[in-house]
Amino acid sequence: MSAPSAQPAPTSPARPAGERTRHPLLRYLVRRLGVSALLIVGVTLVTFVLTNLVPGDTVAANLGQRAAEDPAIVAAYRAHYGLDRPLPAQYLTYLTNLLHGDLGESQQTHRAVLTDLRSAVPATLEIAIGAIVLSVLIGVGFGTIAAVRRGQLADSALRLVSLVGISLPTFWFALVAYYVLSFQLDLAPGSGRLSPATTPPPDITGLYTLDSLLSGQWQTYADAVAHLMLPTLVLTLYTVGLLTRFTRSAVLEVLEQDYVRSARAKGLPGHTVLLRYVLRAAMVPILTVVGLAFGALLSGTVLVEQIFSWPGLGSYAYQAASHLDLPGVMGVGLFVGIIYLLINLVVDLLYGAIDPRVRVS
Amino acid sequence: MTVAAVDSGGLRARFRTRIPRAWRTPLGITGAVVATLWILVAVLGPLLWPHNPLGQDFPRLQAPSGAHWFGTDELGRDVLSRVLAGARVTVPLALLLVGLSVVIGGILGLAAGFFGRWVDETVMRLTDLVMAFPTVILAMVVAASLGASLVNAVLAALVVSWPAYARVTRGLVVGIRGAEYVLADRLLGFSALRSLRMDIVPMVTGPVLILASLDIGTATLLLSGLSFLGLGAKPPTAEWGSMVGTAIAHFDAWWMGVFPGLAILTVVMAFNFLGDALRDALDPHTAGVLGQAETR
């Protein structure tokens, strides 16, 4: 501890000529991106190794039995996909192509993986973004209420709800929701992104909702939103459960802190204390959970998209995995890995924005 | 469930990880009861099944009735028997999965935390790599690569589950290894292994076990999810997840999917209730690793 006469930490306006303290945020970002790049390479390596562990023959899986019995066709297939070269060479080729934005050709759909992803990803984004926004609003809200009303009925009820939420098998709930809400009660459509009769809006972003809004196609917009509802609902339930639980324990911990008591001692109204003092401090752990929740959401889409015939990343991942479509799987792995890393980066940056002690100095 | 303690006396503090009676809340007891029931169902197995779960003897796609409480499926099998039989698959496997994750993750985490430096770096980078993927997707890829089977599904789930334990264990160890009683024992001449065994492991076991108990539910969901996707149990094995998967094609026969799913739900809820009660009883606020002094 400094002597009583010490100045507070100096941030003198006149910086020394040395460059080391310049733009600490930039340096941090660069360093993080560097680490992330390494991780991404690691991700590609992992997916490459995994997909080549395949005991099954991808050729047979994708050519069909009769074609697979013809050596000429098999040889041509293998040559086309570069499967006849040694593994390290294959990997290097993959990496170099990657740098050119070429993710290879799907062995299953016979289109460029990039094209496949380009149409699959927005579909998943539509339900994922909706789900995460809803989940955060509801989950953080519920968790805070439960913490503030600890021990009371509201708390017990919310805890129960969240426990059920995280215990639900997502795929089963999707089935039940589809059956009850769509099949029996016909409250919402449960298949695909649009009704069979509706043509998709012009492809601007790939998000049907946004694209139809931008093109003024209100009917299409309504149809797209209607189709979004069930998948989003199912995904939201699990994430709400998760967020409620973690928010509750985060807020409980903050409520015990001295600075909350100080805020009360100042005579601030209850809602000010809650929003300004409590939630702000609780935001740090809550952010971590939101990041995790997004990951859980992406996982959830694999299970949910099957049931709602949603042509998104989850379906694509599943198709690729079960058909041993190596480029397809690697494409998915790569993409998902990158998304996850990006989310972690954003979360870390948000930490810095919220908590000044964490800021790079 | 007392974890054997460090010997008392001398410089070593007396700590024990004891599960206090406070876990016996209504939720905790409900969880314990339901979990035990399901374990019994798994153990008693064939004694409880009204019919052969694999026997395709009955009329197909019958709604629930007096003869078949849960109806029959598309191949004429009794759904109730299959649901009960499913307990023998899912419950033990989930427990096995968690057990293995704890052991593998725990050992790696202990090593990383205790020995530090390159061991620590390697293990942490490895966990980073695995945790760079959402769990189901990675598990799915691994399971697909290995070929669809229950064993492979467990292996795939193991691959995605161990990192969490490694990280937690490492964190705990790093927190303890500077503690005075540990240092004192090293000064007394304890070897690294002995120090690990006597000083560190007992303190780490408690929190890790709580984490594990909370994780059984997640393990169950992961395994049944993989089976639902067709990457786990193969027909005709009666497994809850794959039963729900088959049910998609037979919409009208809602009983085919609803009951197995309910089974999963109740098992997971039971373990979550129980895990929650245990964790609350140990009260993380006061029971930081070094704060777990003998209570009650």
Add this chain to the structure above:
Amino acid sequence: MSRATLEITGLTLRISSAEILRGVDLSLAAGRIQGLAGESGSGKTMTGLAVLGLLPAGSQVTGSIAYGEQELLALSPRRRNDLRGAEIAMVFQDPSTSLHPMLSVGAQLTDHLRHHLKLDRAASRARAAELLGRVRIADPAAALRRYPHQFSGGQRQRIAIAIALACAPKVLIADEPTTALDVTVQAGVLHLLRDLATEMGLAVLLITHDLGVMSAVADRVAVMRRGEVVENGDRLQVFTEPAHPYTASLLASLPGAAGGVRTLDDVRALREGP
């Protein structure tokens, strides 16, 4: 003024069957520092919290806390909250935890200012800077933008005092204000409290277990033991001629006390006492 600013009479406190306070009588006068000494568990902190109305859930309070014409214990929670910070303020023991780590010093100084006194942004910032100057924080304008972790322990406590005094309250409860600070820093903070009390006509309740601190700045000294006030008198008199054997033993346990440690007979007598 002869009339007490705050008068505590017969205050009792029970927290789920445990008797914490058994009838406390204290009075605080403007411009004077009333010390409240005692060991841990004597109930001194609870007395302070009771005045603020910040007792834990499940507390049952009886007795009277009279602030001027108002009986605090009879006020509605809303009215009580209006008094907090504005007329009755508190400074807590550990400045590293009692200040919010993520809000700037300026924010923490001005939010209740604006709430109670309805000042606008510019006026509240000006007042905040002035307050920081008063508690002797260097470069107040820049300090407003900084965060608590960028200050030393002594500075943080001064900031906490500034926050407490922002709305010019009449009563200040200081709960162990220097206990968490380095010895070299304690004197500075104590003298600051002394000066501010005189300048602002504050009635101060100084709670501490440290008799040395007490002797430095308190005008009157009260000693608490097991939820009761066993002695309350002028500082000089209490320190030189304590009326109660407990006080005497407290004084005697100070290192270097004249007369050395008391005999076991006296300790035994204490134990068997009332």
